[in-house]
Amino acid sequence: MKNSTNNILVAPLNWGLGHATRCIPIIRELEKNGFTPIIASDGIALELLQKEFPYLQSVALPSYEIEYAIDGANFKWKLIKNSPKMIQAIFEEKKLVKNLVTTFDLKGIISDNRLGVRSKKIPSVFITHQLNVLSGKTTWISSKLHQHYIKKFTECWIPDFQEIPNLTGKLGHIEDSSLTLKYIGPLSRLEKKELPIKYQLMVMISGPEPQRTMLEEKLIAKLQNYKGEVIFIKGKLESEQKKEVIKNITYYNFMTSNEIETSINESEMVLCRSGYSSVMDLAKLEKKAFFIPTPGQFEQEYLAKKYKRNGITPFAKQDEFRIENLMEIELYKGLPKLKKLNNWKQLFILFKSE
Structure with a gap:
């Protein structure tokens, strides 16, 4: 010290x-x-x-x-x-x-x-x-x-x-x-960078158990027939970083701030929880998103509904989400730019x- x-x-x-x-x-x-x-x-x-x-x-x-x-x-x-x-x-x-x-x-x-x-x-x-x-x-x-x-x-x-x-x-x-x-x-730890798009979709999972695992399992199953390139961050903090590529999906257990910054900048759209920290990150990086609020968490449900009502971002309940829902993203204007x-x-x- x-x-x-x-x-x-x-x-x-x-x-x-x-x-x-x-x-x-x-x-x-x-x-x-x-x-x-x-x-x-x-x-x-x-x-x-x-x-x-x-x-x-x-x-x-x-x-x-x-x-x-x-x-x-x-x-x-x-x-x-x-x-x-x-x-x-x-x-x-x-x-x-x-x-x-x-x-x-x-x-x-x-x-x-x-x-x-x-x-x-x-x-x-x-x-x-x-x-x-x-x-x-x-x-x-x-x-x-x-x-x-x-x-x-x-x-x-x-x-x-x-x-x-x-x-x-x-x-x-x-x-x-x-x-x-x-x-x-x-507040966001991330910076916007002009990088070539590598992934059509970035999936970021976060939040306490058991809901984190439940969403991970659901999305892995739903993405089997998704055609575009996907980067999938599981949000599992472990001693070592693990990477696994299965067909068009690249899985990571976790990423550092710098790696997440690069990956979001390289992604066309992001699928994640409507937690407020994620919202601030996406607004800073000017990324279009689709939200799945944590079931029963009033704050995330409120934010997801508010952004949908204001034509900013679409959302779906965890048990109702289908991969076709992602097509709705184009109909929304995205989060406001932060100046x-x-x-x-x-x-x-x-x-x-x-």
């Missing part, structure tokens, strides 16, 4: 890979601005960031043990059932963070949806694209509860635009708020306030 008085703890939630991937540009910008990021998470989110930044100090946090139901309809019930474990993990990470503040002489904390990663002693930022947490009939209470926790942080950064058009709609915008909100513009740049220097002033 190099000596530095500019240590910033960056702690994404381990829920799929989206929270970790959108922290990658933040970590890069912290380094550019003279800070030393320290990574803190658990499970595959921690593994991903350790692969991206092998030279950075990292800390394992308690797991929230978020599990998906096999049947999407039971998703909310499964979360409620697991909530005691989650609350316990939040208490544990709070205690751990107290020690980390002293051990690493932290100057700030950036928590992506980890409710216990904050401190009253130093500026603590909460990153979320969900000020409103959709949960069906319980949306009002889940949103108020979430906002209550956000209030405990110094600032809340929303990776979207405040004005219309924006990417999050009612998820990331509330009318009256006593929260200290900053709209920082969409605004994040003003990192301005945002990071918070950590130099002492």
